Amino acid sequence: MADGHVYDLLGVYLWWIPRRFSEFDLVKPFDRFWSANVDPDLLSVFLPWPLIAAFLSSIAPGSIGIDSGTGNGKYLPLDNRGSILTVGLDRSVNLLKLARYDAKQDGARSATLERGKEREVVLGDALDVPWRAGAFDYAISIATIHHLSTHERRRKASLIRAVNPAHGRIMIYVWAVEQDDLSKRVLPSADDAAAKEPGKDVLVPWVLADQQKAKAAGPASQASSELATEVKEESKVYDRYYHFFQSWELKDLVTEAAKEMGLHVGPLDASLRGSISRGMEIVKDGWERSNLYVELRMWARSSPI
Amino acid sequence: MVRLITHNLLACHVKGCDSNNFPLTFSDAEVEIRETEYNAEFLKGFFPKLEWKALVDSARQLGDVSLPETPPIDYDSNEEFLRALHHVLLEIHVQEGSMICPNCKHVYRIQSGIPNMLLAEHEVAGR
Numbered sequence: 001m002a003d004g005h006v007y008d009l010l011g012v013y014l015w016w017i018p019r020r021f022s023e024f025d026l027v028k029p030f031d032r033f034w035s036a037n038v039d040p041d042l043l044s045v046f047l048p049w050p051l052i053a054a055f056l057s058s059i060a061p062g063s064i065g066i067d068s069g070t071g072n073g074k075y076l077p078l079d080n081r082g083s084i085l086t087v088g089l090d091r092s093v094n095l096l097k098l099a100r101y102d103a104k105q106d107g108a109r110s111a112t113l114e115r116g117k118e119r120e121v122v123l124g125d126a127l128d129v130p131w132r133a134g135a136f137d138y139a140i141s142i143a144t145i146h147h148l149s150t151h152e153r154r155r156k157a158s159l160i161r162a163v164n165p166a167h168g169r170i171m172i173y174v175w176a177v178e179q180d181d182l183s184k185r186v187l188p189s190a191d192d193a194a195a196k197e198p199g200k201d202v203l204v205p206w207v208l209a210d211q212q213k214a215k216a217a218g219p220a221s222q223a224s225s226e227l228a229t230e231v232k233e234e235s236k237v238y239d240r241y242y243h244f245f246q247s248w249e250l251k252d253l254v255t256e257a258a259k260e261m262g263l264h265v266g267p268l269d270a271s272l273r274g275s276i277s278r279g280m281e282i283v284k285d286g287w288e289r290s291n292l293y294v295e296l297r298m299w300a301r302s303s304p305i
Numbered sequence: 306m307v308r309l310i311t312h313n314l315l316a317c318h319v320k321g322c323d324s325n326n327f328p329l330t331f332s333d334a335e336v337e338i339r340e341t342e343y344n345a346e347f348l349k350g351f352f353p354k355l356e357w358k359a360l361v362d363s364a365r366q367l368g369d370v371s372l373p374e375t376p377p378i379d380y381d382s383n384e385e386f387l388r389a390l391h392h393v394l395l396e397i398h399v400q401e402g403s404m405i406c407p408n409c410k411h412v413y414r415i416q417s418g419i420p421n422m423l424l425a426e427h428e429v430a431g432r
Contacts, residue, residue: 060350061346061349061350062346062347062348062349062350062352063350063351064310064351064354082344082347083346083347083350085310085347085351087314091423093419093421096419097417100418100419117341117342118339118341118398120308120310122311122315122419122420122422123419123420123421123422123423124421124422124423125422125423125424125429127429128318128429129318129430130315130316130317130422131314131315131316131318132314132315132316132327132356133316135314135316137354
C-alpha cells in the first residue's frame with residue numbers, strides 16, 4: 001500500500017471508533033481502552049441494524065444461535081423478548097466482559113454501564129468449531145470475516161458447520177469495495193479495482209487521539225490510572241487488517257464453503273436429482289450502505305424423491 | 306457465562322479428537338445461582354434440541370439433581386418440569402473451574418464465568 005493511502009486512512013479513525021466499536025480482536029491496548037470508555041450512546045447510530053434485527057426477529061421461538069465475532073455483544077439483546085438465545089463468540093476477553101451484560105438504557109449516559117440481563121459468551125476463534133456438530137439453529141457473522149487475512153480463512157469462518165444441516169440459518173455481513181457517498185471509508189485508488197479481481201486488502205491504522213487519552217485518564221481510580229498510563233505508553237499506530245469484498249465475492253465464498261461440505265447450492269426443489277439430500281439456499285444477498293450481506297438457509301430431505 | 310445451556314453445546318475441538326468429545330466434564334467448578342426471567346416458550350422450543358443425558362449428568366456434577374433421567378412425555382405442558390429445566394439451564398453459573406474433554410483430556414478453563422475455547426494453532430482441527 002502506498003504511503004499516500006495510509007495518510008488518507010488516518011483521517012478516518014475518529015469516525016470508525018463509534019461505528020466499528022465491536023471489531024477489535026487482538027489489539028490489547030484498544031481492548032483495555034474500550035473497557036474503560038464504553039459509550040453505548042454512540043453504538044447504534046450507524047450500525048447495519050435493520051437487516052440484522054429483521055433476520056433475528058424472524059427466528060423461531062426456542063432457537064439457539066451463535067454470534068461469531070460478537071465484540072461487545074450489541075446483537076445479543078435482540079432476543080425476541082427472551083424467546084431465542086444468541087451465544088456471543090469472540091477472541092477478545094475484554095470485549096466479552098462487556099458483552100456478557102446488556103447495558104441498561106436508563107436514559108442518563110452514566111447509567112448505561114449498569115449491568116442488565118446476562119448473556120452467554122464464549123472465548124474462541126471464528127475459524128474454529130468448538131461445538132457439537134450442527135448445534136445452532138442460526139448464526140450471524142457481522143463485520144467479522146473481513147478481518148480474516150486469507151480467502152481460505154474467510155471461507156472457514158462461514159459458519160456452515162456450526163448450524164443445523166436441516167434448518168440452520170445464517171446471516172453474514174462484510175464491508176464492500178463499493179462504498180456509498182456518505183461513507184468515509186477510504187480505499188486505495190479505486191481505478192485499479194478491476195471488478196473481476198478479488199476485493200481489496202487494506203491496513204487501517206488506528207490512532208488514539210489526545211482527547212481520548214484524556215478521557216481514559218478521567219476516573220481517578222487506581223485501575224483506570226494504570227490503564228491510562230498503559231494506553232498512553234502504547235498509543236502509537238496499530239494497523240488493522242480489512243478485506244473489502246467485491247460484490248460477487250461473498251456469494252462465491254459461501255458457495256465454495258458449501259460445496260466443500262458436499263452441499264447442493266440452491267433452493268430445495270422437487271426436480272433436483274434424487275441423489276441430492278442436503279443443500280444450502282442463498283435466500284438473499286445484496287449491498288446495503290457500503291456493506292455486503294448474504295442470508296443462507298440449510299435444507300435436508302430424508303428420502304430422495 | 307458458562308451456564309448449562311452453553312455447556313450442552315460445547316465440544317472438544319482439538320485436532321483428531323472427534324469422538325467421545327462431548328460433553329466436557331466439569332472440574333473444580335465454583336457455582337453461583339442467579340435468578341433470571343422464566344420464558345416457557347423458549348424452553349418448549351429448545352427442549353427437543355438438548356442432549357438430555359449430557360444435561361442431567363452435568364447438572365449432577367454441579368450438585369443439582371432436580372432433573373429426571375428420562376424427561377416427561379408431556380414436557381411442553383408440565384410447568385413443574387419446565388421450571389426445573391429453566392433453573393438448570395439458565396440459573397446455574399459456573400464462575401471458575403475447568404471443563405475436561407472425556408476423550409483427549411484437554412482442559413478448557415473457565416475464568417470470571419467465561420469459558421476459554423481457544424487452542425494453540427497446532428492443536429486445532431481443520432486449520
